[in-house]
Amino acid sequence: MKNIAILGFGTVGSGVAKVLTENRAEVAAGAGEEVCLKYIVDVRDFPDSPFAPLLVKDFALVEQDPEVSVVVETIGGCGVALDFTRRALKAGKHAVTSNKQLVAEHGVELLALAKGKGVNYFFEASVGGGIPLLRPLFNDLSANKILSMKGILNGTTNYILTAMDRSGMELEAALKEAQRLGYAELNPDSDLDGTDAVRKTCILADLAWGRELKPERVSVEGIRNVALKDIRNASAAGGSIKLLCRLLRGEDGLCYAWVAPHFVPAESMLSGVNEAFNALIITGNMVGDTMFYGAGAGSLPTASAVVGDVIDAVRHASSPRGIGWTGEDLPLGDPEELSSRWYIRNGDTWSLTDALPAAKVPAAEAKYRVLD
Numbered sequence: 001m002k003n004i005a006i007l008g009f010g011t012v013g014s015g016v017a018k019v020l021t022e023n024r025a026e027v028a029a030g031a032g033e034e035v036c037l038k039y040i041v042d043v044r045d046f047p048d049s050p051f052a053p054l055l056v057k058d059f060a061l062v063e064q065d066p067e068v069s070v071v072v073e074t075i076g077g078c079g080v081a082l083d084f085t086r087r088a089l090k091a092g093k094h095a096v097t098s099n100k101q102l103v104a105e106h107g108v109e110l111l112a113l114a115k116g117k118g119v120n121y122f123f124e125a126s127v128g129g130g131i132p133l134l135r136p137l138f139n140d141l142s143a144n145k146i147l148s149m150k151g152i153l154n155g156t157t158n159y160i161l162t163a164m165d166r167s168g169m170e171l172e173a174a175l176k177e178a179q180r181l182g183y184a185e186l187n188p189d190s191d192l193d194g195t196d197a198v199r200k201t202c203i204l205a206d207l208a209w210g211r212e213l214k215p216e217r218v219s220v221e222g223i224r225n226v227a228l229k230d231i232r233n234a235s236a237a238g239g240s241i242k243l244l245c246r247l248l249r250g251e252d253g254l255c256y257a258w259v260a261p262h263f264v265p266a267e268s269m270l271s272g273v274n275e276a277f278n279a280l281i282i283t284g285n286m287v288g289d290t291m292f293y294g295a296g297a298g299s300l301p302t303a304s305a306v307v308g309d310v311i312d313a314v315r316h317a318s319s320p321r322g323i324g325w326t327g328e329d330l331p332l333g334d335p336e337e338l339s340s341r342w343y344i345r346n347g348d349t350w351s352l353t354d355a356l357p358a359a360k361v362p363a364a365e366a367k368y369r370v371l372d
Contacts, residue, residue, distance in 0.1 A: 004068070015299035076102075097126060161226065161242060195215070197220075209255060212326065219260070246262075279292065344362060
C-alpha cells in the first residue's frame with residue numbers, strides 16, 4: 001500500500017480526494033497496489049467535509065512521515081507550493097502537480113532535484129487539465145521530430161470568445177457570465193492577458209525540444225482588445241477568433257513561440273472547439289497531425305490527470321522515468337518575422353492580406369494572424 005498526501009484543498013485538491021476514494025479500485029488496479037489518502041494539508045478548516053479527519057495544517061507532518069510516498073501539490077503559485085515541493089522531493093517523496101506556473105518557472109530545478117533523489121516529478125495536469133498531452137508527447141510521439149504545436153489551452157478565454165460569438169455579448173459581459181459559471185476567477189488577469197496560456201506553451205516547448213523556454217521570452221497578446229465587431233466579421237467570413245498557443249520549429253533549428261488571438265478558418269480542426277473546451281494539434285515529421293481534445297479545466301477532469309500521475313509514480317517508484325529538459329535556453333526567433341495572411345479591420349471594413357510579416361501589415365485598428 002502507498003500513502004498519499006494532498007497539499008491544498010481547493011477545486012483541484014478536493015477533486016483529487018474524490019477520485020482517489022470513489023475510484024479506489026480502479027486506482028489500485030492501475031497502480032498495482034492500494035493507494036490510500038492519508039493527509040490533506042490546508043490552513044483552512046473544512047468541518048463539513050467528509051475528508052475533515054484527514055486535514056492537517058502542518059506540512060512537516062507529511063514531510064517527516066516515512067509512510068507517505070507521493071505528495072500531490074494543488075496549492076498554485078510559486079511561494080508555499082515551491083517550498084513544499086522542494087521539501088517533499090528532498091525527503092525522497094514522489095511529487096505530482098497541476099501547477100503550470102511552478103513547472104514553467106522552476107521545472108528544471110525540481111526535475112533535477114527529483115532525479116538526484118531517485119523519485120518522480122510529474123505534471124500532466126499542468127497543461128491540458130483532463131486532456132492527456134504531456135505523456136503522449138513524451139512517450140507515444142517520441143520517435144518524431146516535433147515540427148509544430150498549435151491549440152486552445154485556456155478554457156476561460158475560449159468560453160468568453162464563444163459567448164461573444166453566440167450571444168452577441170461584449171467582452172466584459174461575457175467575462176461576467178464566465179465568472180458566474182465558475183469558468184473565470186474573480187481576478188481573471190492571467191487568462192485575459194494570456195499569461196496562463198504562455199506557461200502552458202513553455203512546458204510543451206520544454207518537453208518537445210529538450211531545452212528551457214522561460215515565460216518572459218514568449219511573445220504574448222491576450223484577448224482584452226478583441227471587439228464584438230471582430231467576432232461578428234470573423235463569423236461572416238467563415239471563421240472565428242480564438243486565443244491560440246503557437247510553437248514552430250524551423251529547419252535551421254530556430255524555434256518560435258507566441259500566444260495571440262488568431263482568425264481560425266472554418267476548415268481548421270480547431271474551429272469547432274468551443275466554450276470551455278481545449279484542443280491541441282501536434283505535428284510530427286512522421287505521424288503528421290494529431291489532435292487532442294477535451295475538458296481542459298475543472299475539478300474532476302484535472303483531478304483525473306493528477307491521479308493518473310499518482311498511479312504512474314507508484315508504478316515507477318523503484319525506476320523513476322527520465323522525463324525532463326536541460327536548463328539551456330531554447331533558441332528562439334521573433335514570430336513577428338514570420339509571414340502569414342492577416343485579417344485586418346479599419347472601422348467596419350475587413351480585408352484579407354497576402355502573406356506578410358507583421359511589420360509589413362498595413363496600418364489597421366485591429367489585425368489577426370490567419371491560422372494556415
